[in-house]
Amino acid sequence: MASKLASDDFDEQFLTCPVCMLHFRDARILPCLHTFCKQCLQEWASKQDPLECPTCRTQVSLPNQGVDGLKTNFYVSNLLDFAAVKKRAEPGVPCQVCEGNVEGPKSWCADCATLMCESCAAVHRKLPATRDHEVTAEAMLKAERGVSKFQRKRHCDKHKNHELVFYCESCNALVCTACTVVDHRPGKDHNPVEITSVAQMRKQTMQELLKQMEPRLKEIEASIKEVDRKMSKITPSKDAATNQTKAYFRQLVDMLQKREQEILSQIDEQCRVDSKGLQAKREATEFELAELTSAQTFCQQAVQHGSDVHVVEVGSQVQTRVETLLAKQVDLESNWSEFQFVENTSLFEFEKELKHFGGLETDVDISKCKIAVKPAVRGFRCVAVLTTMTKEGCRCVTNSKTVTSSMKDPSGNDVMTQLEMKSGSVWEISYSPKVTGKHRLEVKVNSQQVEGSPLDVQVQSEDTPVLTIGRPGSGVGELIGPAGVTVDADGNIAVVDLGNKRVQIFDPGNGQSLRSFPVDGKCPYGIDVDSNEGFLVTSYGEDCGIRRYSKDGELMDTFKPDCVQDPAGVTVLKDGRMVVVDNKQMSCLLLQTDGSLIREIGKGLVPRFIAVDESRDVMFVTDNEEHKIFTFDLEGNLIFSFGEEGENDGEFRDPEGIALDPTGNIIVGDGVDGRVQVFGQDGMFVRKVATAKGGEACGIALTPNGYIAVSCWKESCVEMYRYI
Incomplete structure (x- = not known):
């Protein structure tokens, strides 16, 4: 790339933003290493949530500062500067200092970002204030080695005249000499190191990464x-x-x-x-x-x-x-009967046999094909996934004409199935069963039954859990008093295991425990995921507080503001602010990212859990003493409430867990009888989803693929119900 950019013909594609198709303006790097104009990213982010990279479609979690917090691609900026300087260094361009000497050779000062004639450059090198500046002559600019030496100096944001020459390892920040005296003085909290040594280590690391990438690149090529x-x-x-x-x-x-x-x-x-x-x-x-x-x-x-x-x-x-x-005996009979054509093979039978007249042979090995049946629930769209494989066990592309599926319900009636190709080797077989019980699914490739077909598919009623996660105990995959539940950035189920003082992560597909990490505080209770894919966990009782853990379970921050005395449910907003319910304070607390109080909302409640609809700036709080759901705006104004004590539809007995679906409907779990009910945005009853085992639906979370995870406090498990 350097050799191309050192020539007169710059690689325009490398210097062009893929969104606006112009030269980069304030180039910013996404975590996926694709670069775009800052303004283009801001416009893109305003239309998407979460943000996806315009090039590779990878979901991006922006820092708290948004696009402004993304790192600048200084290499691209330097190349753009280099291209501009080379153009200015051509004959006919005046010196930027004396504004004369149009025809003479020019030099570039990286510190001043200024193009100068020979006379001004000579003076520039002699002046005490500028004699140490890096000045590149025109001959060097035109040479291939000019790109590597052409680097605009980076200066400290706080001390404008000081160059960034140190790196504080404790703060993960570039600092100047003045910063090492004031804000980053060497000691137990700060460890400033010369940039050159850190850069050398980083270069060695990147060189190792380059070595690791080389065989992979060759493999991909x-x-x-x-x-x-x-x-x-x-x-x-x-x-x-x-x-x-x-x-x-x-x-x-x-x-x-x-x-x-x-x-x-x-x-x-x-x-x-x-x-x-x-x-x-x-x-x-x-x-x-x-x-x-x-x-x-x-x-x-x-x-x-x-x-x-x-x-x-x-x-x-x-x-x-x-x-x-x-x-005389005369034979008056004609001894003749009418003849007619006889179908020895009926057209119907022939049509069936016709399917076997020829075929397309591919590399698909039916004995290696795999079928995965997702939980089937009456009245919902259910799916099975077929993956076509070769005899070597590799995925194999096939066409829609070679794959067929059929299904019969327990009475032998046909159930319509639909095939949709998700990729050349992955097929989704969808169906909507109308009855419960054992169904038979038959799947063929090239008119032959694939391995395992026909399959028995057990269709359950809508109020039966499709999966039960966990069991009582303290071992791996076991729970004691599960409370808050949420869905992490990978779609897995994260549960606060109060009795074991830990957070445990489960696979929502099979219920297997993926990992767990211990949490501080006597009684951990509420949980939510922040914008950095970490976890925010509350705990009440002794050593109460709000703690931030990384995705891997490392304790990052602990918030114990005076306003928080007995926190339970918690929700993290997109901008990093937190809304926490506090039983002792009998209110909800809107907190800054550092835990400081913004305002108290709903004083006098006995709150348990909370859900926030940021699109409308509305929050919903369960009150298990009033047996109601209270609705506030984020300014603290009560909008309305709904519900009353009772066992009928739309009534509550100690409502606890609460969640919102994508359309704004409100899902509420009952703490006494375990009912999980759905209400419209106006609080009107819509339907009952299920009744959780053990009669206590504590925490509730809605998964991206349309299931409700309900933590069952008394039964020490999490139940998964089909929702959409």
């Missing part, structure tokens, strides 16, 4: 080449398969047409034979008719016109002839 190679084979493979398919089905068509001609020929032959036989039969019958008609005519003439002598003469002869004709 090789993978891309392999993808390209396979992509180049797609069209030839398509052409070959198309030609084979057409040839195969042309043969089938030829066979069918040949069979058609055979049957048509049989029909023609049968018609000819039948016609000939019936014609012969007709002629024989007509002969018999003619003889009998002749005898009949003679007999009639004799009777009507013959004399007595004539009648006597021929009477005996007529009698003998007629009796002979009548006694």
Whole structure:
């Protein structure tokens, strides 16, 4: 990159913001190492929550200062300066000091960020105040090595004339010489070290990272080449398969047409034979008719016109002839029945068999394919996930025509399923069961049952937990008196295990304990996640307070302001402020990020948990003495309350846990009978979700994939219910 930028043709793409497509203006670096203009990021962040990197779509947690807190990409800034200086150093550009000497060579002072002619540069080097400045000559600017030496000096924000030459390891901050005397004096709290030594260590670390990245980059590049190679084979493979398919089905068509001609020929032959036989039969019958008609005519003439002598003469002869004709055995049956075409194979059966006429063979190995069935609940959209694999156990891309699914309910009725490709190798099979009980899911790839299919899918009722996490005890995955519950940045369930004085993190998919960390305070109770993906945990009783832990469970801060005496539920706002309910204070406390009090809200309550809708600046507080939900704005004004004591829909008996869904509905857990109810933004009852085990729904949290996690205090577990 340096060699390119040292030439006259700068790499414009490297110096261009991907959002505004202009040269970077105050370039800022996201944690994913992609760089954008500060203003572009501010506009982007105003439209998204959470912020996603415009390039790689990685979710970004901004520091408390927002975009202003992101680090500046000084390398890009220096390159932009370098490009600008090179342009100014061209003939015809005046000196920025004397504003003359248009044609002469120029030099650049990195300390003053000024372009000077030779005369001014000579004076600049002699003056006591500027003799130590780094001045780069035009020849150096034009040389390849000029980029590496072209660095604008960084000065202290507090002491403007002092260059940043130290790094305080304790504060993780760059400081100047004056700072080491005043704010960062060496001692137990501060450890300023020369930047050069720290930079050398960081460079060594980055060099090691570069070494580690090299094989990975080669692996990825090789993978891309392999993808390209396979992509180049797609069209030839398509052409070959198309030609084979057409040839195969042309043969089938030829066979069918040949069979058609055979049957048509049989029909023609049968018609000819039948016609000939019936014609012969007709002629024989007509002969018999003619003889009998002749005898009949003679007999009639004799009777009507013959004399007595004539009648006597021929009477005996007529009698003998007629009796002979009548006694003659004549076959009057035609001995023929109509013929018709017979479907030896019905069209329906043929259509079923037709599915086996040819097929597309891919690398999918049905014995290696995997099916994961997510918990199924009556009345909800449920899913199973199919992953197609090769015989080597690698994911394999296949097309929608090769994958089929079907489902039957316990009565054998069909349940409609839908297939959706999430990626080339991952398929989501969705269905909406209407009854509970064992359903049968059949999944095929290339008309063959995949491993494990058909599967038994147990569909549960909506008020039955799809998963129960934890059991009583003090071991891994065990709980004693779980209280507050929240969802961490990774979507896992974090539970305050009060009896064991720890926070335990569980996988929401299988309920397995992922990790845990101890927490201080006698009775830890409430929990929430802050903007840095850490945890804020409250504890009441002895050594009460609010403590901030890192994502890995390291204690970062402890807040024990005088206004906090018995904290329970807690919610962290996006800007880092905290809202804490305090039983002893009988109110809610809005606190700054450092724990100092902003205002007290709802004095006189007996609060337990709290939820905040920041889009409307509204907070909801459970009061288990009044059996109500109180609603305040963040200025402390009471807006309304709802609920009353009782066991009917919309009533409460010691409401405790509370959460909000994405539409603003309010989910409340009951502390006596365990009911979990949903209310609209206006407090009107919507529906009952479930009744928690043991009759006490303490903490409540809604997961991103539409489940409610309910901590059951008495049963020492967390139950997961389907919500959306």
